[in-house]
Amino acid sequence: MAEKRLMYGNHAVVEGVIAAGCRFFAGYPITPQNEIPELMSIRMNEEGGVFIQTESEIAAINMLFGAAAAGKRAMTSSSSPGISLMQEGLSYIAGADMPVLVVNVIRGGPGLGNIAPAQSDYYQATRGGGHGDYFTITLAPHTVQDLFEFPRLAFELAEKYRNPALILADGLLGQMMEPVEFSFEPIDPKDLPDPEWALSGCGGRERRIVRSYDLKQGRLEELNVLRSKKYKKIKDNEQRYDAVECDDAHMVIVAYGTCARVAAAAMRIAREKGLKVGLFRPITLWPFPSDVLSDMSKRIKNFLVVEMNCGQMIDDVKLATEFRSKIDFLGRPGGGVPTPPELYKKIEGIYGGMQ
Amino acid sequence: MKKIFGRPKGLTDILMRYCPGCGHGVVHRIIGELLVELNVRERAVGIAPVGCSVFADEYFNCDMIQPPHGRGPAVSTGIKRARPECIVFSYQGDGDLAAIGTAEIIHAAGRNENITVIFINNAIFGMTGGQMAPTTLPGMRSTTSVKGRDIKKQGYPMKICELLSALDGPYYLERCAVTTPKNIIKTKKALKTAFRNQVENKGFSLVEILSMCPTGWGQTPVQAKKWVEEVMSKYYPLGVFRNRAEEEK
Amino acid sequence: MPEVKILEEVCKGCGLCCDGICPVDILILAPDRINSSGYHPAEVTNMNKCTGCGYCYLVCPEPAIEVYK
Numbered sequence: 262m263a264e265k266r267l268m269y270g271n272h273a274v275v276e277g278v279i280a281a282g283c284r285f286f287a288g289y290p291i292t293p294q295n296e297i298p299e300l301m302s303i304r305m306n307e308e309g310g311v312f313i314q315t316e317s318e319i320a321a322i323n324m325l326f327g328a329a330a331a332g333k334r335a336m337t338s339s340s341s342p343g344i345s346l347m348q349e350g351l352s353y354i355a356g357a358d359m360p361v362l363v364v365n366v367i368r369g370g371p372g373l374g375n376i377a378p379a380q381s382d383y384y385q386a387t388r389g390g391g392h393g394d395y396f397t398i399t400l401a402p403h404t405v406q407d408l409f410e411f412p413r414l415a416f417e418l419a420e421k422y423r424n425p426a427l428i429l430a431d432g433l434l435g436q437m438m439e440p441v442e443f444s445f446e447p448i449d450p451k452d453l454p455d456p457e458w459a460l461s462g463c464g465g466r467e468r469r470i471v472r473s474y475d476l477k478q479g480r481l482e483e484l485n486v487l488r489s490k491k492y493k494k495i496k497d498n499e500q501r502y503d504a505v506e507c508d509d510a511h512m513v514i515v516a517y518g519t520c521a522r523v524a525a526a527a528m529r530i531a532r533e534k535g536l537k538v539g540l541f542r543p544i545t546l547w548p549f550p551s552d553v554l555s556d557m558s559k560r561i562k563n564f565l566v567v568e569m570n571c572g573q574m575i576d577d578v579k580l581a582t583e584f585r586s587k588i589d590f591l592g593r594p595g596g597g598v599p600t601p602p603e604l605y606k607k608i609e610g611i612y613g614g615m616q
Numbered sequence: 617m618k619k620i621f622g623r624p625k626g627l628t629d630i631l632m633r634y635c636p637g638c639g640h641g642v643v644h645r646i647i648g649e650l651l652v653e654l655n656v657r658e659r660a661v662g663i664a665p666v667g668c669s670v671f672a673d674e675y676f677n678c679d680m681i682q683p684p685h686g687r688g689p690a691v692s693t694g695i696k697r698a699r700p701e702c703i704v705f706s707y708q709g710d711g712d713l714a715a716i717g718t719a720e721i722i723h724a725a726g727r728n729e730n731i732t733v734i735f736i737n738n739a740i741f742g743m744t745g746g747q748m749a750p751t752t753l754p755g756m757r758s759t760t761s762v763k764g765r766d767i768k769k770q771g772y773p774m775k776i777c778e779l780l781s782a783l784d785g786p787y788y789l790e791r792c793a794v795t796t797p798k799n800i801i802k803t804k805k806a807l808k809t810a811f812r813n814q815v816e817n818k819g820f821s822l823v824e825i826l827s828m829c830p831t832g833w834g835q836t837p838v839q840a841k842k843w844v845e846e847v848m849s850k851y852y853p854l855g856v857f858r859n860r861a862e863e864e865k
Numbered sequence: 866m867p868e869v870k871i872l873e874e875v876c877k878g879c880g881l882c883c884d885g886i887c888p889v890d891i892l893i894l895a896p897d898r899i900n901s902s903g904y905h906p907a908e909v910t911n912m913n914k915c916t917g918c919g920y921c922y923l924v925c926p927e928p929a930i931e932v933y934k
Contacts (some may be wrong), residue, residue, distance in 0.1 A: 285698055312696045315690070316723040323687035323720070327694025331661070331702070335694065353624075353684050460679040460695065462702050464658030470673045472682035539822050617868065621922040621932035634926060637879035641926025693872065797886060797920040828880075837879035 264443040270435040271296035273408040274338065274428075274611025275304055281413035282448030283334035283362070284310030287324035289317055289343060292376040293432035294366035294545030310450075311448065318343035322350030325361040329354065330471040332459025334416050334450070336362035340432070341370045341382050344390075351425050352391030355587040356473025358458075358488070360419030363397075364413060366426045366435040369596030378432035378519060383573035386427050387547040393486050396492055398426040399546040401517040405439035408545045413445065420456070423497055428592070431465055431547060431569065433598060435521045478613070495548055502550035503542040504557075506532070512563040512612060515554070515578050517543050527604035536612050551581035558582035563615055565589045565608060567599060626651030628677045637837020639827025640669050640736060642794040644676070646804045647705070647734065651678060654811055656703040663688045664749040665710035668742040676729050682823070684729040686717025689724035692731040703814055705732040711741045714750040714774050719820075720841060724827040728785040732810045739848060740832035750774040753851055758832070773851065777824050781857040787819035789858040793849055795841045802854075809861075818860070826852055866932045867917025873909050875929035878904030882921040882930065889914040892921055 268276070274297055278286070281549050286301045298314060301354045305312035311328075313531045315321040321337045328335035339347065342517050344365045354361055359585045369375040386399045402408045411428050419426040455461060460469055505515050506523065516524040521542040531538040541557065541564075543550050558564070564586055566575040579588055591607050617771060623629075626648030634640045651657035656680050666685035672682035677700075683691040688706035696704045713721050713735050724731065725766035740758055741747040748758040751773050755764040765773075777791045778816060792803040803825055810821035826848050828840035835843060869892075878899075883892045890913050894905040907929070909915065917934040 285694075287694065305768050313693065313697065316719050319687065320693075320720055320723065323690035324688075324694035324697075326683055327681070327691035328698040329694075329698075330691075330697045333698040335698070349684050350687070357681075402773055460661045460681060460702070461699060462659030463677075464662065468677060468679050470682075472673055472680075474670070474682065500762040548692040584709045617866075617897065617933040619931055620917065620934045621930070623928055623930075623931075631875060632927065636926075636927055637881055638879035641928075645926075648917065683906045796867050797923045800923045837881050838884045841881060 264316045265440055266436055267297055268405055268441045270405045270408045270430065270437050270479045271366065272300050273405045273413065273441050274341040275300040276313050276441070277409040278336055279304055279308055280447040281334065281416050281441065281446065282450045282453050283336055283412070283416065284308060284450050285328045285333050285335040286311065286337065287313040287315050287335070287566060288337045288339060289315050289321055291340045291343045293368055293435050294338050294340050294364070296435070297364070301535060311562050318346040319350065322347035326350060326354050326359065329359045329361045330357070330460050331462060332456045334453065336364065336412070338364035338366065338517060340366050340368045341374065344382060344385065348391035349396060352393050352395060353473045354425050355395035355397065356393060358423040359471065360416070360423055361425045362419060362428070363414045363425065364430060367429065367431045375596045378434070378598060379569045379594065379596055380431060380518060380520065381573065381594060382429065382569035383428045383570060385567070387549070387577070396547050397487065398422065398424055398495065400426070400428050401544060402428060402430055402434060402547050403518050405434070405543065406441050409441045410432060411443060413448070418499060422491055424491070425426050429518070431519050497520065499545060500550040500552055501544035501550050502553055503544060505540040505542070506555065507539035507541060507557060507561070509537055510535045510561060511615060512565060512608065513539040513557065513561050514567055515541045515543070515567045515574070516567040517546065517574070523599050523601055523604055524567055526601035527608060530601060530605045531608050536608065538608055549577045549578070549581060554578065554581040555583065558585045563589070563611060565591065565611060567591045567604060569598060570594050624648035624652055625656050626636045626677050627675055631676055634668060635831045637828055637830045637840055639738060639794045641823065642736065642800060642828070643736060643825055643827065644672065644750060645802070646807055647676065650804070650808055650811055654808070654815065656811065657817065660703045660705065663692055663704070663706040665708040665712035667712050667770045669707060669709060669736065672707055678744070678808060686712050686715070687720055688712065688717065689720040689729070689731070689733065693729050696731050700803060703811065705733045705734060705811070708736065709742070710737050710739065710749045710751040711777055714776055716759065720781070725780045725820050725822065726783050726785040726798065728787060730814055730819050732814050733822040734807065735822055737824050737852065738827045738829035740829050742829050743830050746832040753848065754853060758854055777857040780822060785820060786822065786858050787860045788821040789815055790856045791824040791852060791854050792852055793844055795844050867915045868912055869909055869915050869933040871909065872929045872931065873900050873906040875927045876900065876904060876906035876925065877902070877929070878906060879926065881906050881924045881926070885886065886920050886924050888918060888920065889916060891915060891921060893929070
């Protein structure tokens with residue numbers, strides 16, 4: 262029987278990263294994810310890995326660039342303002358086609374904001390965030406178990422496609438405690454092969470260069486077109502979602518992370534009252550699970566998007582459903598968290614007016 | 617007759633694009649020689665900055681990476697900690713190291729990271745067309761200090777070796793110049809020490825090299841060389857600012 | 866007899882090797898011709914005097930000089 266432990270969300274990230282065979286962490290303290298570097302400093306030493314508390318988030322993302330270029334799994338964690346600082350680094354990493362893992366435990370923003378949970382970095386995560394044509398593969402956990410399991414998936418996707426990957430958590434998930442099952446055999450970093458592009462010293466082979474520029478006429482355009490093809494492949498193959506009770510639903514809530522948990526509770530209240538409500542929970546925010554949502558919108562005429570922001574994922578829902586359906590929105594920005602009764606009231610109001 | 621001096625194997629065959637008389641070329645050649653002489657080329661990883669030497673990834677005949685402006689010391693740290701067997705060198709200009717990258721260089725030095733940093737100080741921003749650098753001298757003209765650097769409004773230049781020597785961390789700090797053969801020989805000796813320190817796991821080494829930028833300074837190469845000798849090295853004195861090897865004796 | 870070979874197409878005519886570096890002063894910038902980049906390359910005026918010291922090679926930023934001994 263697999264080991265089961267009651268854990269903080271932030272701690273589950275640490276154990277998940279280590280179980281995924283990653284032995285390199287560089288990060289900077291910022292609330293509400295400080296538990297990650299704190300536990301990481303202990304665990305990396307225990308596992309013979311590298312722990313660096315950096316001078317800034319800028320240094321952290323660049324240390325990751327170096328470690329990843331050297332062919333090693335590397336990750337950092339931060340919260341919204343720190344992730345903003347990492348955008349240039351992520352642009353370079355994507356432009357150099359390197360894999361790294363970044364965990365964002367989102368807090369209220371913009372600016373200093375507050376330390377309460379939020380989902381207001383959705384645009385930043387899914388629209389590139391930094392400069393240039395690129396995307397970061399973005400996963401949305403909704404339980405502490407997800408926080409344990411997603412680092413392994415994130416590394417696999419990042420390495421498969423040679424692209425940065427982001428886990429978008431929020432302050433509530435990071436701080437809550439839930440049972441975690443150590444559901445897979447931990448990966449021994451020695452079993453991870455050296456990637457073909459690793460900077461390991463050119464002895465016995467041609468030298469390698471990791472860079473994100475090319476000034477030869479037309480070459481950067483070619484590289485961008487190639488990368489777009491890569492992104493299309495990711496969109497075609499890696500969309501992930503969970504659809505609960507959508508088959509007979511007249512209205513479907515679209516929510517991820519903490520909002521999905523609230524929506525699940527509100528949905529149960531609604532179902533008990535005979536309202537046919539379903540829940541569509543994106544697991545990959547990029548690539549957004551548009552294909553299934555698009556199909557769904559051919560028979561579901563009412564969607565309710567619930568987010569802890571002023572309305573960001575709702576754009577992707579509108580795009581995916583191609584304006585076939587009515588789309589309502591409940592948003593709690595700046596650290597606000599919706600409650601099941603509040604959400605149920607909104608559902609009831611919309612359901613009443615539905616054709 | 618055999619060739620006793622010529623293009624070292626530590627440089628690729630790609631001809632360097634630097635301006636006539638630019639100091640980068642001399643330092644690149646010295647590093648190319650050292651990679652071979654110290655037998656580290658095959659495990660070396662070099663970091664090219666942003667600046668005129670952004671193309672260094674084409675010139676050094678070893679694994680190379682080109683990261684964001686100023687972040688060389690952080691990227692070097694990532695590579696060295698991930699692969700301690702590699703000899704990691706960060707090649708940076710004065711904008712890269714003394715402007716945008718001041719936090720990174722100070723902290724890498726403070727951590728005594730076992731890396732080698734080559735700091736090319738030509739007191740100007742070359743690549744972007746000759747703007748003022750943190751190391752531009754008082755009164756020195758640039759495209760953003762057309763009447764000469766005004767200390768009152770634009771502050772004082774930054775003396776990096778002196779600054780870093782206030783930290784306990786760094787193992788070796790020296791300032792050199794690539795003007796005369798004598799100075800160039802001293803520069804090579806300093807760089808050799810800086811690389812050997814890393815091979816011997818001693819810690820952080822930085823060699824600051826006063827270098828000519830004829831184009832940025834609006835001078836001929838020969839005038840630029842004289843200016844380094846007669847003016848620049850008065851403000852930035854050459855010499856050793858830290859050598860823990862001496863202290864360890 | 867030491868010899869210096871100037872790689873004329875590599876030379877950028879910076880003149881650093883001609884500025885009092887050579888102990889026997891046998892390097893000048895060719896006044897009468899330019900290479901395909903438009904620079905006056907360095908040239909040796911009297912190879913017999915070359916001592917093979919390598920100072921010209923030391924100061925050359927390309928390097929556009931080879932020294933044979």
